[in-house]
Amino acid sequence: MRPRSPGHRLRSQCALALLITGVSLPSGTFADQSLMALQLEELLQVEITGASRFAQTSRRAPAAASVVTRTQIQDHGWTKLSQVLDAIPDVFISTDRVYDYVGVRGLMQPSDYNTNVLLLVDGIPVNDALYNQASIDNTALIDLALVDRVEFIPGPGSSVYGSNAILGVINVVTTTGRNQRGTTVDLGVGAHGERGVAVRHGYAGDRRDLLLSASTWRSDGQAVSLPPVDGQAFGRARGTEGERWHRFTLRHAWDDFTLLATHTERKKGYSTAPYSTVFGDERTRAKDRRWMLALAHEREWAPGLSVKSGLSFNGHHYRGEWAFDPDERVSRDDAEGRWWTLEAQATDTRIAGHTLIYGFEHRNEFQLNQRYYELGPPRVDYLNDRRSAHHSGAYVQDEWRQGAWLLNAGVRVDHYSSFGNTINPRLALIRELDEATTLKLLFGSAYRAPNVYELYYDDGNIDMKANPELDPVRVRSAEAVLEHHTTSGWQWRGSLFHSQLLDMIGQERDVDDGLLVYRNRGDARINGLTVVSRKSWLDGRRLSLSATWSDTRLRNGGERLTHSPRLVAKGDATLPIGNWRATLETRYVGARTSGRGRIGSQAWANLALTTHQIAALPGARITLRVDNLFDRKLFDPASDEFAHDRLPREGRHARLTISWTF
């Protein structure tokens, strides 16, 4: 038989798709009139998969915001916040195999621990006080199974949120006991010795809502092969990337109060020989422990005036252990940060047509300790830096609606004990052009204070030195957003953006002494465009396509920034097949440089299958997720703390999770 051409096969597949479309879907979709004929009991069972209520709200939001819902998290089988963010337009993720890093609109900085994005949990900033790190990997504070939704607001957000909101704000909203009623047990197994268990319990009464969760997970890690570099042999390391993490969360709401207590601890080994450590030495590893205790209160004190206030205590302990010689003692970093935050925010709608938001925040970082020493005996200390810092901020924002126009203006003033005052305004002019089209013009500025690690860390001038002279990073941004909702439910969005980053902070090697140091690397500009199209159907189908093109360059000299791809594109499709839902994710990241080399463009796919309707196992949900489905050799650019200019990503990884709810 003559082999069929690829074109013939493609045509056959198109024909098959059209056949399925024509035969199976029209009767399965809920058209308007069929919904009207349903009984109340049936209507209560119809699942909302569209985010149209959000879409309407988003029309008035002074940003090109994105939301990922709990249903999407379950359908995709995501277990890490970085996986969620990787599906959001404007965002791309890279990894050094121990920590995950987030880039926004083509910008990522070497050795930047996600300091340019602000991470909130239920509105509380959780970037730590030592490194300002937004934890989006397994060191994150909250188990993704407890997340109701993740919101991402690209662009400067300091006019409300203060420091770190340079490139965007991520808000993780936790679920409630009401949404998680009963007891759920998750059992998971995966490739490379991954296994774990999680238990959750939710209770909702008339005046109380309780959610408890505990989980423990571990993985032996993949083997890693690194090529020789500068005459130094590396090879293949197996069993050095073992990872283990535990989380505990309690959320208790009663009357107007909500208490959130959460603790997470993660240990992981390095197989990438950072800081010239011995390749494949199991003693090189990192441990992170984060915790938060937060009490929030919300009440409507008068008609049209509600006030939210909160007090939170946070802590972060980081321990890095480094084996520089197979026969020598291990060196250790011990960093401990503790801080408390008091904040209050009022929302005032007493003036017709206006929504006024005003508030203040005070943060006291009463313990910022960094130590670096060689384990004894005798112990040799290289660094013992102990500090404290504090800052306060006050802000006001007014949303004024006048017919089809909406003006949103705000300003925040902050005072830092370290560098003084900063003022950051924001202005948004929103016009509803017609029933379904909205134009937004957004202007704003933001800042990021340098953290104590960048300012004061040195290892006795062996490989890294301090730079107390660092200035804050600032950004000025302008953006035009056009949103359109078609009558058939498609959402389209185009964003044209321009940003100027002033005094960017990045790590580099000093050409005189060869030591790593953080420096203000000058100014940069970002110009770009994001296009998004998405739709959700009531029968569970979901389609999301997005592409971001950006040009990121140093202002002086026009050189392109390292680690920054010109094009990021992604497409996610969810399709119900019987009682299962299949989700295909595809990702494309354009070429990037690391300062020492270039990584070409890369594309890969992930697949998830999930079902919660198994006749033999009532109350069970099964999720199978395969990352890097085709086992592509993928790389991310490495920063200067690594000998290599690029680090390999994990290969194909499958994970099976079974959840029972009693």
Place this chain on the structure above:
Amino acid sequence: MDLLKYQLTEMHVARAWVFLLILFIGSDVRAQTTDEHTLRAAMVLNLIRFVEWPASARPTNEFRLCVMTDDTLQLRAMNTLNLQEIQGQPLLMQRRGHLSALTDCQAVYLDSTDPHLVRDKLATLKALSVLTIGVFPRSGAMIDVFAHQNRMVFDVSINTLRATGFDIAPRVMELAHEVHR
């Protein structure tokens, strides 16, 4: 796994996407607006059918549902309720502005999360026999229809409802997400 490695390539992903796009977009040509708005409109219609009006305010020739909303997608969905039958009368959906009088309405749908506006309107309707429907919990309306856990649910404020002479079928009370007294 080697078999998977060699047989699944980028070409297959490209084909899968072509397949999916045709599957999604092709079906979309015939699919109508099927989202939260439609579901909310269907829920409002269903609930109204189970409400008993006070004798003095029973509709005679037509049932007038007044809708106050800036949400154009919701307005489109509510438009599909026109001429549906309510207690033997045809339903007439009418959009009203924020400053309009609502005294000629049998039911008012207040699609606003602005508590200032909702409170203001409810105050003017307090003495009238008009069924009020809000869109967030404890809005002050007699019935609130809102999304919860990816489902559309409703709360009933039974004291507010009965204070103006209305009643609602016990079956509906059983199906309510919450009944506020």
